[in-house]
Amino acid sequence: MAASTVGEAEMNSASRGAIAGAPLVLRILAECPVSKARACDMTLPHCTVNTPVFMPVGTQGTMKGVTAEQLENLGCQICLGNTYHLGMRPGPELIEKAKGLHGFMNWRRSLLTDSGGFQMVSLVELSQVTEEGVKFRSPYDNKEILLSPEQSIAIQNSLGSDIMMQLDDVVSSTVTGPRVEEAMRRSIRWLDRCIAANRNPESQNLFAIIQGGLNSELRHICLEEMTKRDVPGFAIGGLSGGEEKDDFWKMVTLSTDHLPREKPRYLMGVGYAVDLVVCVALGCDMFDCVFPTRTARFGSALVPWGSLQLKHKQYAKDFQPIDPECTCPTCRRHSRAYLHALLKCDTAALHHITIHNISYQLSLMQSVRQSIIDGCFPQFVRAFMDRMFPSREQYPRWAVDALASVGITLN
Numbered sequence: 001m002a003a004s005t006v007g008e009a010e011m012n013s014a015s016r017g018a019i020a021g022a023p024l025v026l027r028i029l030a031e032c033p034v035s036k037a038r039a040c041d042m043t044l045p046h047c048t049v050n051t052p053v054f055m056p057v058g059t060q061g062t063m064k065g066v067t068a069e070q071l072e073n074l075g076c077q078i079c080l081g082n083t084y085h086l087g088m089r090p091g092p093e094l095i096e097k098a099k100g101l102h103g104f105m106n107w108r109r110s111l112l113t114d115s116g117g118f119q120m121v122s123l124v125e126l127s128q129v130t131e132e133g134v135k136f137r138s139p140y141d142n143k144e145i146l147l148s149p150e151q152s153i154a155i156q157n158s159l160g161s162d163i164m165m166q167l168d169d170v171v172s173s174t175v176t177g178p179r180v181e182e183a184m185r186r187s188i189r190w191l192d193r194c195i196a197a198n199r200n201p202e203s204q205n206l207f208a209i210i211q212g213g214l215n216s217e218l219r220h221i222c223l224e225e226m227t228k229r230d231v232p233g234f235a236i237g238g239l240s241g242g243e244e245k246d247d248f249w250k251m252v253t254l255s256t257d258h259l260p261r262e263k264p265r266y267l268m269g270v271g272y273a274v275d276l277v278v279c280v281a282l283g284c285d286m287f288d289c290v291f292p293t294r295t296a297r298f299g300s301a302l303v304p305w306g307s308l309q310l311k312h313k314q315y316a317k318d319f320q321p322i323d324p325e326c327t328c329p330t331c332r333r334h335s336r337a338y339l340h341a342l343l344k345c346d347t348a349a350l351h352h353i354t355i356h357n358i359s360y361q362l363s364l365m366q367s368v369r370q371s372i373i374d375g376c377f378p379q380f381v382r383a384f385m386d387r388m389f390p391s392r393e394q395y396p397r398w399a400v401d402a403l404a405s406v407g408i409t410l411n
Helices: 010-017 070-073 082-090 092-097 100-105 149-159 178-197 216-226 243-257 275-280 291-296 327-334 334-345 348-373 378-389 397-405
Strands: 025-031 039-045 050-051 053-056 079-083 110-114 127-129 134-135 144-147 161-164 205-210 231-238 266-267 286-290 302-303 305-308
Touching: 010 327, 025 082, 050 053, 050 348, 053 079, 053 348, 079 082, 082 092, 082 110, 082 144, 082 149, 092 100, 092 149, 092 161, 100 149, 144 149, 149 161, 149 275, 149 302, 161 348, 178 205, 178 275, 205 216, 216 243, 231 243, 243 266, 243 275, 243 397, 275 348, 275 378, 286 327, 291 302, 302 348, 327 348, 334 348, 348 378
Parallel strands: 053 286, 079 110, 110 161, 161 205, 205 231, 231 266, 266 286
Antiparallel strands: 025 039, 039 050, 127 134, 134 144, 302 305
């Protein structure tokens, strides 16, 4: 069954938008006729990003142990920087003098910057939320800092990212009660302040972040209000923080059901391979997570059948590459035995595994995208799950249910 493709008029309209200098043009190339999966070209000021896309996280302007050139050679089209950390060190003034974060880190492709809101959860013991903004006690020098919506956007304007995130009021996905509604409604008010504060709307895209926790009614309210604002894109926030997977996927699909078709949909903080594939089926275009780089620093290499713990003795005399089918620099040059030995004595091992893990994530998303374009995404999903799990009894129940909700059955 062939995927439905974008019409000629829509293609011409997208081209005209790009010529006119719009900071973001989304061209839908193909949509899965069964699920909500879609393949798009997202044209940004620095380059066109092919979606679905996984975005590696470079918190302070770098992936740990990986150069910008290496990331570019892996085919990465967009990566992340963190407003909170870059705003603290080295500071927006210095980065602005370097012609923004692109110039500072010598990155020629697209950049997305987080707003700093996630630190409300990750640094909760150092932060206090008021209507004005978030007060942080610096982990570096213990000074008190106020991050307001206006300040978050001012820092991101100095960083010059292609996509900026609104400052939202973030609570853990496991929190319940009145605090969830308070955070959702404050996020709407803060979105308006972020829109007003953006001094570069012609070159920097501001994304809204849908909140509401695990409460479908609150998510509906937030979706209805935020989609009234003419922002270039939307993110689904407040998930992937320890909630039950059944709750997770239902909030994701509720959100994609109500987000506008013509704008990108970014699911924040998701990076496990199964989650990526399932959430593409649920209609998401963009993903980010520290998982592939963080797990590499523990000696764990990602493969289509799960992961290899290369510190284990079983790899001491194994002269295969991490994945015989992988073409990344690590798999082309080094064996499991070499990496196993290196892990005991040299941090270069972590670099090699990080390179492989980023390559794995990017290649996975390229394969997902191609299957949508080729009109065989449901078949791709079934083959992916068969390879990832030794038996069908081991398929996660939540994934089976989520996929069935959009017409993909795993029989």
